[in-house]
Amino acid sequence: MAQYLxxxxxxxxxxxxxxxxxxxxKGLVEGGNQVTxxxxxxxxxxxxxxxxxxxxxxxxxxGVTVLADDFSLxxxxxxxxxxxxxxxxxxxxxxxLAAGHKTLWx
Amino acid sequence: MSRxxxxxxxxxxxxxxxxxxxxxxxxxxxxxxxxxxxxxAYEGAAGLAxxxxxxxxxxxxxxxxxxxxxxxxxxxxxxxxxxxxxSGGKVDWVNCGMCVDERGVNEFVPxxxxxxxxxxxxxAEASDNVLVIPTK
Numbered sequence: 001m002a003q004y005l006x007x008x009x010x011x012x013x014x015x016x017x018x019x020x021x022x023x024x025x026k027g028l029v030e031g032g033n034q035v036t037x038x039x040x041x042x043x044x045x046x047x048x049x050x051x052x053x054x055x056x057x058x059x060x061x062x063g064v065t066v067l068a069d070d071f072s073l074x075x076x077x078x079x080x081x082x083x084x085x086x087x088x089x090x091x092x093x094x095x096x097l098a099a100g101h102k103t104l105w106x
Numbered sequence: 107m108s109r110x111x112x113x114x115x116x117x118x119x120x121x122x123x124x125x126x127x128x129x130x131x132x133x134x135x136x137x138x139x140x141x142x143x144x145x146x147a148y149e150g151a152a153g154l155a156x157x158x159x160x161x162x163x164x165x166x167x168x169x170x171x172x173x174x175x176x177x178x179x180x181x182x183x184x185x186x187x188x189x190x191x192x193s194g195g196k197v198d199w200v201n202c203g204m205c206v207d208e209r210g211v212n213e214f215v216p217x218x219x220x221x222x223x224x225x226x227x228x229x230a231e232a233s234d235n236v237l238v239i240p241t242k
Contacts, residue, residue, distance in 0.1 A: 009124075097110075105237060
């Protein structure tokens with residue numbers, strides 16, 4: 001079992017590629033891996049309860065740890081988070097890197 | 107505790123992308139932890155450490171240079187090097203040689219150097235982990 005950190009910086013309202021990245025997270029978990037999806041920059045926009053939040057909730061229910069960068073949330077005035085999403089500091093990224101987890105940026 | 111070595115590849119040019127804000131936040135955390143950090147500044151990112159960047163006023167807001175205090179990426183690079191040194195770590199910041207030549211930005215912040223993609227390969231081989239932050 002491998003451990004993955006997938007960093008999503010894009011806004012799903014702007015880029016349909018985001019959905020494919022969520023699919024990657026889901027597929028990796030289904031393959032028996034541990035996956036953290038770290039939302040950053042405009043990638044945090046679906047963390048606000050909205051039409052696009054259901055996909056994040058579904059990932060969380062499937063076993064993906066879904067985190068949203070606290071700085072990006074604060075910049076965008078997002079205080080209330082969608083179900084299944086937790087705020088986290090950027091230190092999380094460094095901890096995953098230092099632990100040798102496979103880390104991808106989108 | 108062993109000292110970690112991380113490599114980060116950057117590709118975005120200065121003053122255009124939020125990617126760099128996030129990248130410098132990640133780098134700053136690693137520097138504070140005393141990690142050894144390798145940065146390969148490729149394509150537009152080769153301008154990050156260009157030493158002739160200068161601050162500017164903001165006449166629209168009626169601010170002079172000092173009041174505007176506009177951050178430059180060369181100062182962010184220098185601050186990163188200083189933070190790493192203070193924590194007992196080090197930064198090997200490589201500016202892609204062909205990229206700086208193309209852009210005319212081949213005067214670097216002291217402590218950074220000219221290199222090539224071969225350096226990135228060597229970094230990857232010698233690191234505990236690698237993060238590539240591509241352009242959008």
